[in-house]
Amino acid sequence: MTASYIPILAVDVLGSVAMVVIALVCLYKARILRNMDLDNAVFLYLLWISTGFTIFAISRAFGHILKQFLILTANTQTWHAISSYSGSINTASFMLVGLITIFFNQIWNINEKILSGRKKLENTHIELMDLNQTLEHKVVERTERLTSSEHKCRRIFEQSLDTIIVTDSEFKIIEINPAGITLTGYPRDEIIMKKMTVGSLFADPSEWDRISNKIGSDEYILNEESEFLRPDNETLLVLITGGIDYGAFGCAKTYHFIIKNINEKRQIEHQIAQTDKLAALGELSAGVAHEINNPLGIILGYAQLLLKLAPDHQDDLKIIEKHVLNCKTVVSDLLSFSRKGSTELSIVDINKVVDGVVKFLSNHSDFRNIEMSLNPYTGDRLNILGNEQELSQVMVNLVINACHAVDGKGNIDITTQKTGTDKILIMVKDNGKGIGKENLSRIFDPFFTTKPVGQGTGLGLSVGYGIIKRHQGDIRVKSSKGKGTQFIISLPADRTSDLG
Amino acid sequence: MPKKNPYSIQLFLKFLPVMTIAALILLPIDGYATQLHAGSEGIITHQMGHIFFLFSMVVLIFTVTGKGLDKQKGWRLVQYSAFFFILWNLDAVTAHFFDNQIHAVKIENISLWKMKIITNNDSSLLAWFYYILKLDHLLCVPAMLFLYKGLSRLVDDQRQMMVKKESR
Numbered sequence: 001m002t003a004s005y006i007p008i009l010a011v012d013v014l015g016s017v018a019m020v021v022i023a024l025v026c027l028y029k030a031r032i033l034r035n036m037d038l039d040n041a042v043f044l045y046l047l048w049i050s051t052g053f054t055i056f057a058i059s060r061a062f063g064h065i066l067k068q069f070l071i072l073t074a075n076t077q078t079w080h081a082i083s084s085y086s087g088s089i090n091t092a093s094f095m096l097v098g099l100i101t102i103f104f105n106q107i108w109n110i111n112e113k114i115l116s117g118r119k120k121l122e123n124t125h126i127e128l129m130d131l132n133q134t135l136e137h138k139v140v141e142r143t144e145r146l147t148s149s150e151h152k153c154r155r156i157f158e159q160s161l162d163t164i165i166v167t168d169s170e171f172k173i174i175e176i177n178p179a180g181i182t183l184t185g186y187p188r189d190e191i192i193m194k195k196m197t198v199g200s201l202f203a204d205p206s207e208w209d210r211i212s213n214k215i216g217s218d219e220y221i222l223n224e225e226s227e228f229l230r231p232d233n234e235t236l237l238v239l240i241t242g243g244i245d246y247g248a249f250g251c252a253k254t255y256h257f258i259i260k261n262i263n264e265k266r267q268i269e270h271q272i273a274q275t276d277k278l279a280a281l282g283e284l285s286a287g288v289a290h291e292i293n294n295p296l297g298i299i300l301g302y303a304q305l306l307l308k309l310a311p312d313h314q315d316d317l318k319i320i321e322k323h324v325l326n327c328k329t330v331v332s333d334l335l336s337f338s339r340k341g342s343t344e345l346s347i348v349d350i351n352k353v354v355d356g357v358v359k360f361l362s363n364h365s366d367f368r369n370i371e372m373s374l375n376p377y378t379g380d381r382l383n384i385l386g387n388e389q390e391l392s393q394v395m396v397n398l399v400i401n402a403c404h405a406v407d408g409k410g411n412i413d414i415t416t417q418k419t420g421t422d423k424i425l426i427m428v429k430d431n432g433k434g435i436g437k438e439n440l441s442r443i444f445d446p447f448f449t450t451k452p453v454g455q456g457t458g459l460g461l462s463v464g465y466g467i468i469k470r471h472q473g474d475i476r477v478k479s480s481k482g483k484g485t486q487f488i489i490s491l492p493a494d495r496t497s498d499l500g
Numbered sequence: 501m502p503k504k505n506p507y508s509i510q511l512f513l514k515f516l517p518v519m520t521i522a523a524l525i526l527l528p529i530d531g532y533a534t535q536l537h538a539g540s541e542g543i544i545t546h547q548m549g550h551i552f553f554l555f556s557m558v559v560l561i562f563t564v565t566g567k568g569l570d571k572q573k574g575w576r577l578v579q580y581s582a583f584f585f586i587l588w589n590l591d592a593v594t595a596h597f598f599d600n601q602i603h604a605v606k607i608e609n610i611s612l613w614k615m616k617i618i619t620n621n622d623s624s625l626l627a628w629f630y631y632i633l634k635l636d637h638l639l640c641v642p643a644m645l646f647l648y649k650g651l652s653r654l655v656d657d658q659r660q661m662m663v664k665k666e667s668r
Contacts, residue, residue: 001627005615008634015637022644029651036658046651053644071609084542091549098549098556101582105563 009068016061023057026050039118041111048100056093063090163238163259171197171212171255183238183261185230198257203229211240215255219244225262237263270441271476278444278465285446289334296331300324333459334446336390336466347494348391350382350416350424357395358414366403375415382416382424383494386471394464398428398487401460404451405432405485424493429486435479443477543600547593554589557582574657577650584643588636595633598626605630 030050033043063086070079157164163180167173172195181188184201199208207226214221220243228236242257303320306313358374361367402412410431417425435443435450442448444465449458468475473491560582569575598605605626608616617627 001617001619001624001631002610003615003617003627003631005609005611005613008615008631011635011637015641018641019637019644022641022648026644026648026651029648029655032655033651033658036655036662046654050647050651053647057644072612087542087546091546094553095549098553101556101560104560105566108563108567 012064012068016064019057020061023054027054039114041107041114045104045107049097052093052097052100056097059086059089059093062086165198165257165259167198167255169253171199173198183259185232201228203227203235215242215244236261237266274441274444281446282466285334289331293331296324296327330457333463336463345385345387347383348386348388350384350426351376353388353391354395354414354416354426357392357399361399366408369409370403370406370412372412375413377416377418379418382418384424384491385494390467394467397460397464402428402430402432405430418493422493424491426489427486429484431484434481434483434485436481440477440479543596547596550589550593554586557585572657574650574653577646577653581643581646581650584639584646588639588643591633591636591639598630
């Protein structure tokens with residue numbers, strides 16, 4: 001059969017050229033795809049396929065175009081010589097494409113695994129970032145809470161009015177708050193640097209031994225009452241609560257103590273008890289005095305009548321009269337103590353009263369070897385609303401008591417002061433033998449005296465107490481055995497004179 | 501009983517390679533080490549290549565469908581390309597069968613414009629069929645074109661995906 005050669009030639013040549021061109025642009029596109037995601041195995045596969053097709057297209061185009069050229073130029077023999085090479089390359093190229101294609105499924109699976117692994121990695125990364133961020137937030141939050149808690153604790157520690165002490169396992173003080181510094185009286189540096197122990201604060205070392213033993217056995221102590229000794233030798237009554245802290249996160253064992261100063265509280269309690277006791281004694285004394293006063297008046301009246309009518313028993317009657325008068329004095333004192341008597345009040349200058357008493361007593365023979373010093377308040381006049389005579393009586397009693405305390409030889413200091421605007425203080429201080437602790441609570445009791453029988457009735461201080469109370473004032477005593485005694489009278493200042 | 505020498509076998513093995521080389525050099529014989537590939541082996545290999553290529557394209561079509569990738573236009577175009585390559589391979593295998601394997605068809609160029617197709621039984625039907633088979637570029641060029649279109653589409657899809665990812 002004879003046929004036109006043109007269509008075959010045209011399709012062969014143009015097709016081959018088109019194949020090469022399209023294969024090259026395919027390769028170009030596959031490269032773009034590959035560069036977009038270098039980790040994508042499918043894109044790598046498409047690049048391989050495109051490369052295979054390009055080799056295939058070029059080898060085929062070369063073969064076909066050359067074939068047509070050689071045939072048309074009557075070089076068929078030459079074509080036969082090289083056709084096998086061209087065919088072989090062509091065969092190898094499409095076998096290569098086929099081979100690559102066969103593994104598409106595996107490549108796809110590998111790619112899926114890579115992508116899923118990458119996705120998991122991304123998700124894990126996001127979760128990790130989230131966790132990290134959450135952790136950061138939590139750390140910030142916890143740190144803030146910790147700081148706030150630390151701040152609160154620190155404020156409690158610093159601002160507490162009670163003493164807080166932290167010690168190491170050997171009771172050496174490692175932390176003490178400002179209240180503790182005030183209470184103990186030692187500077188902070190001395191306490192911390194010199195590693196003072198809690199035991200060294202105690203007035204009585206045996207008391208500390210008892211308390212430390214109790215902590216050792218019970219691991220805590222609760223409201224133990226004890227006495228601290230300050231560096232100025234002042235003693236303080238304190239209430240101690242403490243416990244052991246075994247520490248967290250490997251911290252060493254420590255002891256924590258909370259110490260309350262109950263000195264003032266206990267003093268107030270004593271004062272209240274004393275006041276109550278003296279009030280009761282006052283009531284009793286008033287009753288007794290009132291009942292005795294009338295019979296005494298009758299006895300005195302009849303004794304004096306008999307003195308006039310029966311001159312034979314003058315001596316006996318005078319003895320009766322003398323003792324009845326003594327009894328009347330005692331009764332009068334008792335009435336003064338019980339505040340039952342009536343007094344006339346006027347504006348009194350305390351400095352004037354004190355000055356008068358000092359001048360009066362300094363001439364007395366008992367005060368010959370006593371150095372009396374008067375330190376009057378030099379500011380405003382120390383006016384009070386009171387009875388000058390009674391106040392003088394109180395002062396005389398106190399100064400005479402001081403004279404007895406120093407055994408006629410020593411120092412007596414009398415000081416007047418004004419605190420603020422409403423209190424006037426009178427202080428009588430001696431350097432005598434002092435009053436024993438056991439007697440301190442009884443000195444204002446009626447008929448209590450440490451003087452030998454016949455030297456005192458034991459009513460001086462009781463009367464003084466009654467007078468001061470009647471003047472809306474207060475009288476206190478501080479005494480150390482062997483060091484001396486100080487009486488402090490506190491009286492309300494008269495404000496009317498200030499206003500006037 | 502004579503004592504056995506424990507070193508005799510080891511000594512033999514030690515000298516075996518030396519003795520072999522010496523025998524090959526000293527006692528040469530005709531060697532047929534390489535197989536001859538004459539006759540129709542070339543065309544059969546070529547035909548097997550076509551069938552393998554065809555098979556791989558079938559596998560590609562089914563794999564793309566099996567993975568659900570045919571929902572994407574790019575991969576669908578790749579499938580079309582594979583389909584046209586299958587047709588092209590069938591065309592090529594058939595043409596090679598007639599002209600190179602059973603030699604049923606032969607072409608003679610008469611001039612630049614004319615050609616003569618000689619068939620064994622003068623069958624004009626076979627001649628025309630063979631003539632059409634020779635226009636195989638009408639199958640492989642569209643196949644390449646579809647591959648190009650598919651790749652272009654995949655590039656576009658990937659770009660859009662990257663833009664979306666970046667905008668997120």
